[in-house]
Amino acid sequence: MGIEGLNAPSLRLILDRAHAHADDIQTGSVEPTLAGRFICSLFLEDSTRTRLSFETAARRLGAEIIRFDASTSSLSKGESLLDTAQTLIAGGAECLVMRHASSGAPAHLNAGLVRTGHAVPIVNAGDGMHEHPTQALLDVYTLERRLGTVEGKTVAIIGDINRSRVARSLTIALGTLGAHVRHVGPRAFVREGLGVPVFNDPIEGTRGADAVCFLRIQTERTGRAAYLPNTAFRALYSGSREGLIPENAIIMHPGPVNRGVELDAKTLEDPRCVVLDQVANGVPVRMAVLERALLDEWGEA
Amino acid sequence: MxxxxxxxxxxxxxxxxxxxxxxxxxxxxxxxxxxxxxxxxxxxxxxxxxxxxxxAPAFVEIHAHLREPGGEASETIASACHAAAKGGYAHVFGMPNTTPVCDSPMGVRYVIDRAREASPVHIHPIASVTAGMSGERLTDFHALLEAGAGALSDDGLPVADAGVMRLALRCAADLGCVILDHCEDMSLTGDGVMHDGPHAHRLGLPGIPRSSEAVIALRDGLLALETGGRLHVCHVSTIDTVEAIRWLKSRGAPVTAEVSPHHLTLTEARVGDYDTHAKMKPPLCEERDRVALIEALEDGTLDCIATDHAPHAPGLKAQLFDRAPFGIIGLETAFSVCHTAFVETGRWTLGQLIAWMTHKPSEVVGQRWGRLDIGxxxxxxxxxxxxxxTLTQGHLGSKSVNCPxxxxxxxxxxxxxxxxxxxxxxxxxxx
Incomplete structure (x- = not known):
């Protein structure tokens, strides 16, 4: 349900499995380890790539995945999340892939299901501003594909970190695996006290980094007036600023990109940019995560 | 008897x-x-x-939410009286943020009459400072006090406009009553649901900055100093507000302040993994704040203990953290919690604790309760x-069980x- 609480061997197991799946996808030899299993995706907040990626991952492993549509369901009639989940489980769902706008929603639902004796594995596909574990895993995976390992490497995360579940999960994952993480951004977007060096000066913050991970400006979550107008942000903190991205650094963004704000078209086409790789890499990573949720013989460290 | x-x-x-x-x-x-x-x-x-x-003298509570009228699923005047009696209280002040708001003499009489039917415990309605607690037009303080209101407050939805607050304090000075002030700048609180610190960040929850309370305490304290109106700062939660009150008192401002058992004993760590029983306003802060609150009570910067008893029906508190309402109940547990934390450990004498729960809160509202006088x-x-x-639901008297x-x-x-x-x-x- 979160990267927090997973130790390095647990992360390693998922990542190694993902690397193996990627090879199998290349050679067309994916083993349907989840054949006949029934997964339900419960997305109560908009998503394109995460949901598609989970659905593709489930199907590649032979599982059936049903999409629960919040807008046409009884949830819009006021049915509670717990009631809805119990209904899905009664209908045969063996695993829930869940996205929710509230931080802590998967843990809250899990507690309710445990209390009522209907617990099934819940895979967190993003909860509020809390965590987005599979995004962090696929980002680490993407870095490993390019850099070999993340251990000892420096990753600068730049942008609206305070409100980013991606940043939170990625920071924990990279830290657990021995990478050096920096938080870079204007004062309204980053904060001290999280055990990670903070840089308000973007040039200084990205200097010498092996990878720069840009974050989406969360206009849908800030609620109030934007701190910096997009023009100012672009001038100071975007990939198009001269000298911001070190020459050999990988350029990442979890998407969706605000084109022309965090990254412009030219940077997106740069050979160092792995934004589309990140999307593609979501599938083998989520295959591994679904197996971890559903397979008894998953060798937990 | x-x-x-x-x-x-x-x-x-x-x-x-x-x-x-x-x-x-x-x-x-x-x-x-x-x-x-x-x-x-x-x-x-x-x-x-x-x-x-x-x-001991029965306790005096100057800050509670009775929920009736309008919120009877969470508490009624009768159940609040029961909770108060189980907690040792004889006098309870009820905040006006009910539905409808207690902003008329009729509303005040309603609460008094309902309480008389229910229990020997004395309920003192607090009337709102502004009509409907909208923060715009002052209520008729004189008529409300005549009807039996014990004090005035826009608790929960504090007066945002400094000019309105200044006028209210002028009226209070003329009439000799006290305004109980929930100090919070809602524009700073924003969508915050817990103390703005590393713990909120870890949980991915929007934070309430510590400035939200202190700026209003200082603003309204200065207005009290200027107008002579009696101001009482509710549920002080941070070291910043403590320092503000200390300075205001040193200047001679007619300001008093209270602190709750939960702010004296708990910190933001109590939120754990999204425990809504640790969600309240003002939010639980850091250990340095808690220590400052204890010391401020001991040195007289803070005047008394009040619980901010805030019942919410179980279904409401069982919601996701960001959606659950703010507040916990406190009437039944105030003595036990403070006694365990401070008297049993030898930090306070029993007399100190009892003073902060009896004649001291009584003096804040200008009464001579909380003393065993002959006659x-x-x-x-x-x-x-x-x-x-071991505290169980059986020890509670409230209709709600939102108790940490x-x-x-x-x-x-x-x-x-x-x-x-x-x-x-x-x-x-x-x-």
Whole structure:
């Protein structure tokens, strides 16, 4: 349900499995380890790539995945999340892939299901501003594909970190695996006290980094007036600023990109940019995560 | 109780009268008739042996939410009275943020009348400062006080406009009443749901900056200094607000302040993994804040303890953290929690704790309650200060159970509450 609480061997197991799946996808030899299993995706907040990626991952492993549509369901009639989940489980769902706008929603639902004796594995596909574990895993995976390992490497995360579940999960994952993480951004977007060096000066913050991970400006979550107008942000903190991205650094963004704000078209086409790789890499990573949720013989460290 | 009751052998702790000894207390009808080492009971007196118990003035609560009218699923005036009686309280002030808001003499009378039917516990409605708590037009303070309002407050939805607050304090100065001020700048709080610190960041929850409370406490304190209007700062939660009050008092501002048992004993860490029983306003802050609050109470910067008893029906508190309402109940547990944390550990004397729960809050609202004066109403509480128990729902009296201490081991508990000579709650010989 979160990267927090997973130790390095647990992360390693998922990542190694993902690397193996990627090879199998290349050679067309994916083993349907989840054949006949029934997964339900419960997305109560908009998503394109995460949901598609989970659905593709489930199907590649032979599982059936049903999409629960919040807008046409009884949830819009006021049915509670717990009631809805119990209904899905009664209908045969063996695993829930869940996205929710509230931080802590998967843990809250899990507690309710445990209390009522209907617990099934819940895979967190993003909860509020809390965590987005599979995004962090696929980002680490993407870095490993390019850099070999993340251990000892420096990753600068730049942008609206305070409100980013991606940043939170990625920071924990990279830290657990021995990478050096920096938080870079204007004062309204980053904060001290999280055990990670903070840089308000973007040039200084990205200097010498092996990878720069840009974050989406969360206009849908800030609620109030934007701190910096997009023009100012672009001038100071975007990939198009001269000298911001070190020459050999990988350029990442979890998407969706605000084109022309965090990254412009030219940077997106740069050979160092792995934004589309990140999307593609979501599938083998989520295959591994679904197996971890559903397979008894998953060798937990 | 009979017309005359003699309570013998209790350890009487009555801080305002410097009583701290084994004494007999004779109650005649609704008043205290005699307090002495040995009182000869007149014929026909009902005598109760209270050896081993502490006898103190019944507690005074100046900050509670009764929820009626409008929120009866969470609490009624009757259930709040029951909770108060179980907690040892004789006087309870009820905040006006009900539906409708208590902003009219009729609203004030309604609460008083309902309470009289329900319990011997005295309920004092607090009327709103502005009509409908909209922060715009002042209510008719004079008419509300005449109807029986004990104080004025826009608790929960504080007056944002400094000009309106200044006018309100001027009125309060003219009429000699007190404004209970929930200090919060809503524009700073924004969508925050807990203290803005590393713990909020870890949980991915929007934070409430500490400035939200202090800027309004300082602003309204300056307005009190300027106008002479009596201001009482509710539920102080941060070291910043403590410093602001300390400075205001040093300037001679007519300001008092309260602190809650939860801010004295808990920190943001209590939120754990999204426990809504640690979600309240102002939010639980950091250890340095908690320490500052304890020291400020001890040195007189803060005047008294008040619980901010805020019942919410179980379904409401079972929601996701960011959606659940703010607040916890506190009437039943205030004494036990503070006694366990501070008296049992030797930091405070029993007399100190009792003072902060009796005559000190009473003085904030300009009353002479919370003292065992001869001829005064027989409002008293009997405490078993040595009882060790695990807090369960059975100890609560509220209609709601949103209490963060359920399951905790506590020491010391009220076992009987007598209000105006009538038993409002009683166990054992007082049942």
């Amino acid at each position: 009979n017309t005359r009751t003699l309570i013998t052998g209790a350890h009487v702790v009555d801080p305002s009268n410097n009583r701290d000894a084994i004494l007999d207390v004779l109650i005649d009808g609704d008043t205290i008739a005699q307090i002495a080492p040995v009182v000869e009971a007149p014929p026909g007196t009902n005598t109760i042996d209270a050896s081993g118990l502490v006898l 005064a109403p027989a409002d008293l509480v009997l405490l078993d200060a040595s009882e060790r128990f 201490w359920l399951g905790e081991d506590l020491v010391g508990r009220p076992v009987a509450t007598i209000v105006g000579g009538r038993v409002a709650y009683g166990e054992g010989a007082f049942a």
